[in-house]
Amino acid sequence: MTATLPASRTAPPASPARPRKRGRAGTRTRTFYLFVGPWIAGFVLLTLFPLGYAFWMSLTNTDGLSPNWSYVGFDNYLKVFQDEQTIASLGRTGIFMLATVPTGVAAGLVMAVLLNRDFKGRAMFRALFYLPAVVPGVAAALTFKIIFDRNAGAANAVIGAAGGEPLSWLADPYVRFVLILMMLWGVGGSMIISLAALQDVPRELLEAAKVDGAGPAYSFFKITLPLLSPIIFFQVVTGVIGSLQIFVPSLLLAPVNGPAAVTAVPEGNYFFMVHVYAEYFAKSHFGYASALLWVLFLFVLLITGIVFKIGNKAVFYGGVDPTERKD
């Protein structure tokens, strides 16, 4: 090896070397495209095409089946901002996001911190707390419907035992709280991510801080939390996107079973995506519903952009204080 390297440096550019380099580069290029090809095909067919198709539909008044549809320009987009149900459902979705994302991430983190300590039965508690996260949504919703049944549910039994009057939990205005509780019940998913991140916090840093006289709270807020911030940020971003698209749990808590549930979702759980589904498949407003989806897409982009902007000022990527980063 050492003998050949200088030779290749000093030798004039030999013509056979070039094809070999191009050949290698070509192979690498081909390999690259071979690996990313399926993803690109999937992205084009399952993301770009549906987006384009939805945009095209949003410029029409089609109901998906009738032959006499027309182009309506951007009328559907104008209607979005005049439709009271749309505005209300968007506001409701925003409030739901603000109620569930911070609470869910914080609850997951607190549970992770507690379950990261050494105590007897730790593994069992970890499994128990994570268990709800793997229960299928349908089963969870049925369980919650039973617990919060007005006449036979455990929730009203507790209220009754305390001398209170039974509440119609599954109707407005209480059903929104049932949904929020149901979402927080699955907080084990967030807990497990935070727990994994906690176990990655270098022990020597915490020990050094302890030697320097730092208390547990100081160590947590000045060392652990900054090191966890990228993971917390990840949970916030995915939580925000997920909560803005909340849909199935609303239907599962509705008083009607099956797809027709979309026509009977109580107002408190009538979120933006529920409205989109109702416009599509109950009212057959394919054009308008497609416009709603584009608006949601842009809204999610906007909110995610804001979250990233804030995140850039708060997240310690690679343990580096964001205020000291030069980029």
Next chain:
Amino acid sequence: MSQGKLTRRGLMRGTALGAAAAAGAGALSACAPSAGGGSGGKKTLTIMAPENEFSPEFLKTAEETLDVKIKRVEVDTTKLTAMLASGTAPDLVRGLGAVETPYVVARDLALPLDDYFASSTLLKEDDIDPINDVWRYDGSVQGQGPRYGLAKDYSQDAMFWYNTALFDAAGVEYPSETEPTTYDQWLETGKELTKKDGDTTTVYGLSAGGLGLFLGLMNMTASGGGSLFAEDLASLDFSSPEGQKALTWYLDYARAKVGFSPIEPNPDGWDWPPYQTGRLAMSWSGYWFGGAIAAEAELAETSRLAPAPTMGADRVSPCFGATGYWIPKDSKNHDEAWQLFEWFMGGDPAKERAAGGWGMPSLLSLREDLPLGTAAQEQALGAVEAEADYFKVLPFTPYVKVEALDSVLNQYLPDAIKDGAGAGELADKLNADMNELLAEGKELVK
């Protein structure tokens, strides 16, 4: 507004071709047209049906009997819309004849089946129960014109079941098995049967959910001598005296909390669980409910089926479902689809369904196969046969789906019930929104 020159169907077809080229035809086999030879030269039929009607074992029998391959896809509006739009229509589709026939026919989606019926040996015109007229539509009137499908079985859905044991416990007189009660009397009976333990309800007297809010109100209005829809089915009016009377009744019912409503939701989603467990005395369900009752020995002895209540002088007992099957015009296998349809509706499967007691058979000749093993089954058959004289097709609009009208009702009803709004105020809101939907729908099929 300009009329689109590029059709959705054309775009979908083009895209499907492009996609097939890009991803390989194999990957898109699920989207491939349902026509074509299956293995061994057999044709493959694609049917949109639930598994409880076309189980794997049943499909095997059907394939052997009819010498075809059958691929079942789950009933799904989204999938059906995509399949119809992309020219890959299924060969047989499940549907609710009473409310969907005008909708699919107005969009030129369904195949008229009169020629097939005329040559059928299993489905003879004089053997077909008149209730199947809900599957007929001549372009302006439902109940007339070509047949587009047939009910696999049916019920007169405004009738109601009651549990005599709960009547006895409350000391309330049973409803007549032959004469209809009035809606007002029905509500009063519901109030008498409702049992409370403090603030919780242990027995609901009456559940008026039926097959949906709109259909219930439509029936009440008809039995009061009116009609929600205008003659051309392009608009509706809840503010007529009959419409307002129906709304007033429902508001009174919901406020009385004698049964399930948008402010008193049923956590089970349907009437059977509370009825089965003795927590519901009267359920607004037709003959089909007897299929569940028959499996419960005690209930099978104490349950009875009563005639549809009436709001005025007119005795009307419609069918809101008539769940059955239709053949899409764009199916590539009309003849084979008809063979399956004919066998399913008139062959051994129809006899087996009739014997199950989950609905009245579409063929009059199959009534002899209905089960009569319990007191409830025997009484119910007598009640249905007496009720048949009062069947009437209540025409449904071709311009919107019933779900659209139900969603408007559910938008306004909860507040109206809670705020003590009058029927007139509610009617105005419903008229405005529903008529806008109807006008939009009419634009698309004119």
